[in-house]
Every structure is written in structure tokens, then in C-alpha cells.
Amino acid sequence: MRIGYARTSTLEQVAGFEAQERELKAAGVEKLYKEQVSSVGDRPELERMLQDLRKGDLLVVTKLDRLARSVHHLGEILRRLDDVGAGLNILGMGIDSTTAGGRLMLNVLGSVAQFEREMMLERQREGIAKAKAEGKYKGRKPKGEPLLDRILAMKAEGLGDTAIGKALGMDRTTVFRVRKAAEAQIE
Structure with missing residues (x-):
């Protein structure tokens, strides 16, 4: 059919x-x-x-x-x-x-697309390495660190990482990571 x-x-x-x-x-x-x-x-x-x-x-x-x-x-x-x-x-x-020809064409198209993707990633890695060497690449801006005081205050109020994350518009794991890093520096 x-x-x-x-x-x-x-x-x-x-x-x-x-x-x-x-x-x-x-x-x-x-x-x-x-x-x-x-x-x-x-x-x-x-x-x-x-x-x-x-x-x-x-x-x-x-x-x-x-x-x-x-x-x-x-x-x-x-x-x-x-x-x-x-x-x-x-x-x-x-x-x-x-x-047989149709199957071959699908495999060729898939291989070409995969090759394209790998070449793009290779160029991206080269660009990042060059930018780092020139001191221009800083990575992405930290999301949770600027809100550290608010995270710690909300945790002190008894809120969990999930609730804090929802209130601040970020992922629970980001809240956890930032909070744990700050707590480790205090100790």
C-alpha cells in the first residue's frame, strides 16, 4: 500500500x-x-x-x-x-x-550531511581555539553567579533548589552548582 x-x-x-x-x-x-x-x-x-x-x-x-x-x-x-x-x-x-539506487542515494546523502556537520564542528573548534589564544573568547556568561546573594537568601528561607530556580528563571542544576560552589568557598 x-x-x-x-x-x-x-x-x-x-x-x-x-x-x-x-x-x-x-x-x-x-x-x-x-x-x-x-x-x-x-x-x-x-x-x-x-x-x-x-x-x-x-x-x-x-x-x-x-x-x-x-x-x-x-x-x-x-x-x-x-x-x-x-x-x-x-x-x-x-x-x-x-x-538499490535509491538506497545508495539515501546513504550518500546521509554521509554527505554527516561530513558537512563534522567539518562545521571542526571549523568551530578552530575558531574557538584562535579566539582563546587571542584572549577574545571568554565562554558564555555565568547565569547563576550574579544572583548568588538571592539564591543563598532564598535557600536560607527554606526554599529548595527547584523552587529557587523557578523563581529566578533558571535550571535547578544551575542553582545547585552555584550554591555548592559558594558554600565550599565559605568552608
Whole structure:
């Protein structure tokens, strides 16, 4: 069975949503899962669709970015498809993972994306090292230290680290770390 998945990030993207539906139906999709949510949020329809897939099904999407939020996420989806014996067809790229060429292209794209990421991280590390050598890199500004007096006063009032963090708009672990460091200096 050819199963489609369509997604837009916002409710305002009506035209893009309708275009995806038309393209998927033209590609012979028999069942269509659709949702209008950000790729970084929960996607219940994507999850439901992945659970409903059966051996021999073909998942059809118009573009890769409508399905996966990252190369890692794509890898997770492909593993789930492999586990049930289903394939993936990306219309905009002409890729069909049920063919040897399609599988090769997905692997090449994944490798290129991973290479890009590693090169970017390497350049970032080099830039940080250069900035440190020139005395320009100070790291990020401390979040809890400027509020140390308030943290200690709130702790003295009997509040816990979680409550202090909520009141000051910071994580409980930041409150704990700053408080413990200050207490160690006092001892």
C-alpha cells in the first residue's frame, strides 16, 4: 500500500499543505496522514503512521524536510521502515529506497550531511581555539553567579533548589552548582 505523509509547520501554510496533498494523491497514495506542526514539536500523526506501516508498504513524501528533522532522525525512520519491511519514496528527489539506487542515494546523502556537520564542528573548534589564544573568547556568561546573594537568601528561607530556580528563571542544576560552589568557598 502507498501511504503518504504531508506536513507544514504552521496553519497559515495552507497552499503548501494543499500542494503536498495533490502531489501525493497524484503519486497514487491510498492513505494519507497529515499534520500541521513544527518539525521540532511532537508529531502524533507521524508516529501513528509509522506504527501503522506493514510489510510491503511504501511511505511517500513530497520532500525530505517534510518527513525528517535531521539526518539522525531520517536514520531512525529508515530503521523503523526496515524493521517492518516498508520502503520510502521521496518524490522531490526521485528516491525510492526499495531500489538499490535509491538506497545508495539515501546513504550518500546521509554521509554527505554527516561530513558537512563534522567539518562545521571542526571549523568551530578552530575558531574557538584562535579566539582563546587571542584572549577574545571568554565562554558564555555565568547565569547563576550574579544572583548568588538571592539564591543563598532564598535557600536560607527554606526554599529548595527547584523552587529557587523557578523563581529566578533558571535550571535547578544551575542553582545547585552555584550554591555548592559558594558554600565550599565559605568552608
